[in-house]
Amino acid sequence: MTNSTTGSSKPGRTHATLPGIFFWVTMLFAVTAGQTVSDAISGKFGLGTSGVLVVSASLTVIALATVLAQKKYVPWTYWAAIAVCSMFANALADYLAGALKLGTLWPSLIFAVALCAALLSRFSLARN
Numbered sequence: 859m860t861n862s863t864t865g866s867s868k869p870g871r872t873h874a875t876l877p878g879i880f881f882w883v884t885m886l887f888a889v890t891a892g893q894t895v896s897d898a899i900s901g902k903f904g905l906g907t908s909g910v911l912v913v914s915a916s917l918t919v920i921a922l923a924t925v926l927a928q929k930k931y932v933p934w935t936y937w938a939a940i941a942v943c944s945m946f947a948n949a950l951a952d953y954l955a956g957a958l959k960l961g962t963l964w965p966s967l968i969f970a971v972a973l974c975a976a977l978l979s980r981f982s983l984a985r986n
Contacts, residue, residue, distance in 0.1 A: 884937065885940065888937050888940040888941045888944065889940065889941070889944040890944075891941045891944070892940070892941040892942060892943065892944025892945035892946075892947075892948060893944055893945065893948040895941070895945050896910055896914060896944075896945040896946075896948040896949045896952070897948070899913065899914075900949075900952070907949065907952045907953045907956050907957050908953065908957060910949040910952070911946075911949045911950060911952075911953045913949075914942065914945045914946040914948075914949040914950075915946055915949075917942045917945065917946070918939075918942050918943055918945075918946040920942075921935070921938055921939040921942040921943070922939055922943070924939070925939045947969070950965075951965045951966075951969065954968065
């Protein structure tokens, strides 16, 4: 039997996987770039974790405001916002782990709980 959406004869395939692969590869590079830039700024410019946190928080506010103000999807601003948000998240994790001396376990747990809360909120809003 042929799937009417993809033309595939394989059961359970209801969407093309190639665009999904490109999305996740791009996401991987955007997140890695953000984390690498965060570490580079900390090391090269000597700002330390607090300085990088302030810089990355400012860039995150600007990037998100830009994306949210746009009337349509603009790929470069979307992916730049993801990279900058990743830079901020990395700086925040470094700050919690190092400057506040929480180690890596507590920031990991904090981010895991925040992720669960965000997903639950998102799915709750989507149902209404």
